[in-house]
Amino acid sequence: MPCNCCEITDSAFGEKEAKSQLREYRRKGPAKQTRFILEAIRSLHLKNAELLDIGGGIGAIHHELLEDVASTATHVDASSAYLKEARNETARLGHTDRVKFIHADFTDVEANLPRADVVTLDRVVCCYPDFHRLLGAAARHSQRALALTYPREAWYLRIAWPLMNFFQSLRKDPFRVFMHPISEMDGLLQREGFQRVTLRRLFVWEMALYQRAAD
Ligand SMILES: C[S@@+](CC[C@H](N)C(=O)[O-])C[C@H]1O[C@@H](n2cnc3c(N)ncnc32)[C@H](O)[C@@H]1O
Numbered sequence: 001m002p003c004n005c006c007e008i009t010d011s012a013f014g015e016k017e018a019k020s021q022l023r024e025y026r027r028k029g030p031a032k033q034t035r036f037i038l039e040a041i042r043s044l045h046l047k048n049a050e051l052l053d054i055g056g057g058i059g060a061i062h063h064e065l066l067e068d069v070a071s072t073a074t075h076v077d078a079s080s081a082y083l084k085e086a087r088n089e090t091a092r093l094g095h096t097d098r099v100k101f102i103h104a105d106f107t108d109v110e111a112n113l114p115r116a117d118v119v120t121l122d123r124v125v126c127c128y129p130d131f132h133r134l135l136g137a138a139a140r141h142s143q144r145a146l147a148l149t150y151p152r153e154a155w156y157l158r159i160a161w162p163l164m165n166f167f168q169s170l171r172k173d174p175f176r177v178f179m180h181p182i183s184e185m186d187g188l189l190q191r192e193g194f195q196r197v198t199l200r201r202l203f204v205w206e207m208a209l210y211q212r213a214a215d
Pocket residue numbers: 005009010013034054055056057058076077078079082104105106107121122123124127128134
């Protein structure tokens with residue numbers, strides 16, 4: 001699907017937001033839904049894994065998993081401001097040699113990227129219009145596990161999401177949030193050879209961990 005998603009996302013996730021998220025991460029550690037992803041991946045007891053973090057923002061997932069689970073990480077993000085903060089934190093933690101940063105829409109560059117053991121998408125599918133394209137490509141890049149968070153199909157979010165988009169349109173901001181059908185995302189991942197092994201919920205976010213069925 002032709003789409004200028006990367007430009008739209010780049011301007012939606014700007015410098016102020018990125019700096020404030022990094023401050024928050026340094027003060028309090030990973031957000032709750034991110035902690036669900038970290039706990040789910042740690043439950044697999046992987047060592048020296050290669051991580052692909054799509055839309056990793058300030059990089060919380062690789063900052064954490066490089067401590068015990070992952071040996072290397074690739075962080076692909078459409079936001080240059082988030083990548084800048086992620087790089088700063090990566091350097092502060094002494095992880096620079098182990099992380100590759102790519103500023104792009106993952107669907108534009110995925111053909112040139114190798115597969116990883118673990119793929120993560122924390123609050124990313126809800127920023128992208130075509131979940132088939134994004135999640136399909138993410139699944140094909142995972143050799144063992146894929147963890148993602150997305151908005152729940154709760155009645156209050158079915159009201160809130162269109163309202164957020166309505167205010168975005170009033171502001172003439174082209175960025176939109178998406179509530180993709182969970183059963184369709186699950187079906188896609190099953191067709192790509194995954195089965196869901198963990199499901200956890202917060203008020204807004206749901207976290208699902210998938211493993212390759214043969215594992
Ligand atoms: C809501 S933020 C979440 C950031 C981080 N994962 C977190 O949970 O704090 C969404 C992130 O996904 C990125 N993103 C959205 N669609 C993307 C795509 N197709 N390719 C790469 N990055 C994408 C945005 O640039 C942004 O950094």
